[in-house]
Amino acid sequence: MIRVDNLRKSFRTKEGGVDALAGISFEVRQGSFFTLLGPSGCGKTTTLRCVAGLERPDDGEIVIGDRRVFSFRERLFVPGNKRDIGMVFQSYAIWPHMTVFKNVAYPLKARYRPRAEIREKVDKALQLVGLDALGDRLAPRLSGGQQQRVALARALVGEPQVLLLDEPLSNLDAKLRNQMRWELKELQNRLGTTTLYVTHDQVEALAISDQIALMNRGRIIQVGTPQEIYGNPVNEFAADFIGAANIVPGEVLEPPDAQGLARVRTPLGELRATQKGPLRPPGQRVLVAFRPEEVSISTEAGSAPDENLLRGEIQGFTYLGESTEFQVLVGDRKIQAKGEPAQALRRGASVYLRIPVGDCLLIRQGEV
Ligand SMILES: Nc1ncnc2c1ncn2[C@@H]1O[C@H](COP(=O)(O)OP(=O)(O)O)[C@@H](O)[C@H]1O
Ligand SMILES: [Mg+2]
Missing domain, CATH: 2.40.50.100 (RNA polymerase II/Efflux pump adaptor protein, barrel-sandwich hybrid domain)
Incomplete structure (x- = not known):
């Protein structure tokens, strides 16, 4: 479960300030697939980065599972590496000088897990995304879809409570994107990991989500199932x-x-x-x-x-x-x-x- 309450965030810029988030609230139910959908610049990535602990909000509260990870009022800020999350960015951010195995093992290594456990969990994560045969390959010698799978395996290897995905499919060509969309949804179903997904693509959001929060200009305009969002839009x-x-x-x-x-x-x-x-x-x-x-x-x-x-x-x-x-x-x-x-x-x-x-x-x- 993820709960976000009255989240605010402004950025200072040369031209003055940008209100990236003007007070947003939503709740992602345990095990569900929840999508933030909206045009470029509406605040999707900022929201995700706040949940991930990469950004410090100006106000509000964030709960992940049964743990409060941010509260402005109580001056509480749990750093990102102490939050139980896995994250995939648009640019896969995998390390080119490492093998597939080492890329996926990295989060466990950083936590000094024992070797046997690392081997077991990485094998399992690679199997989940269908890359079990490619563990020894160097990351750059992979196709775009395979690199995306490495990033996904790395996000899943620590068996996080929640998965945060920021436009993970937008660098893939249309056909592969469709296929990965389906695979991602299927994987999420199987694992039951609570997932917060970001996209600007309406078709993708409708196809993949249990619930959608439609955003514009730092605000949430409407929250609902794909059917509700499509069939019953609240405004222009x-x-x-x-x-x-x-x-x-x-x-x-x-x-x-x-x-x-x-x-x-x-x-x-x-x-x-x-x-x-x-x-x-x-x-x-x-x-x-x-x-x-x-x-x-x-x-x-x-x-x-x-x-x-x-x-x-x-x-x-x-x-x-x-x-x-x-x-x-x-x-x-x-x-x-x-x-x-x-x-x-x-x-x-x-x-x-x-x-x-x-x-x-x-x-x-x-x-x-
Ligand atoms: N680090 C930053 N410094 C200044 N402005 C930023 C920064 N990050 C985001 N913004 C601004 O905040 C707004 C929301 O950005 P973002 O959350 O990245 O939107 P989205 O992911 O929906 O495209 C935009 O106007 C963007 O320019
Ligand atoms: Mg973004």
Whole structure:
């Protein structure tokens, strides 16, 4: 388990100060895979370095397992080498002049463990990552994927309570990245090690995580399962950062009814949209968001009672193999819709768009 409470960190720079972390809190449950996801510069690495003891926060508290490792109030700071963690960085940081075996053995050597124990644990760690045949090889004579595995074995060799991973796959090519993603997830499942993972790649985060904390500008915007983060973004930033989304401004005409459906005036016309966050009174400026794959496109007007019906004109489309992306002009707004490739819809065709009211989400404006 990892618990982070109201963590703050600023850096002094020549230009003044940077608030890298503006007070973040989250909890990683025992044995789970938790991802910090967000754009470059949002504070992911700083958070991880604080948990690892490589950075001293300006405020807050950090607990790893049943042990408090940092408390600003109590002036407690357990140094990194006394925290029960394993860490892998983006640049693998393995030593080129050492063999694979010695690289992985290093953390145990540094703790003066007996030789027999080192041999046993290193063999086990190399086996875990599928490198047991390469122990004697020099580290530079390995492929990128193999070097990454060495770094992972080195992080695991001390059997740490928690594993901290900072964009460990981003230096690999796309195919290898997919494979390593799957292997990493599988390994984590098998070992049950509580894992805090950092990435800026939404697809990776959705694929690999039990829970995601979406970050922006030193803050956590939303925490949830991949399904919650994708299906129920809380604001403009969340809807826009994860996957594609149509986002239109609007004004609440009628607050949510018993089913949680509000009426909203938008440039697309009046829409019914589902409200999950706090109540918004009539007159309130909001946004309505819906994903391209929720939009059905057809030349027939018929719609069910639980759908919003829009009328538009096809401006263009992109064939993607398993689907086709349509750009449809509705009023003066361009809407994205995803359809079957077989749909014979020409440029300039007049079409109807149907969007289930449950998939039209009322969200708040803003980046944080
Ligand atoms: N040592 C440092 N000195 C000054 N600014 C830093 C330092 N480390 C990070 N920052 C700044 O803090 C912010 C967060 O950085 P970081 O945590 O590395 O973001 P991320 O990992 O999400 O890309 C950025 O604006 C970055 O420039
Ligand atoms: Mg980073």
